[in-house]
Amino acid sequence: MNDPSMADLVAALQEQTAAINRLAESNQQVIDYLLAQEAEETGADLEGPSYLDLDD
Numbered sequence: 001m002n003d004p005s006m007a008d009l010v011a012a013l014q015e016q017t018a019a020i021n022r023l024a025e026s027n028q029q030v031i032d033y034l035l036a037q038e039a040e041e042t043g044a045d046l047e048g049p050s051y052l053d054l055d056d
Helices: 006-042
Strands: none
Touching: none
């Protein structure tokens, strides 16, 4: 049986990490798009964090 070398395993892990990072970035883009669509429909500004003004 051919056992993969350590370099092969490291390369495979690096490729897997890059693929996961691309997927995460793509998912974030989809979420951003959906939030933008909802903001357009509701007229809300969803582009930043919202904080309660505790002084009021």
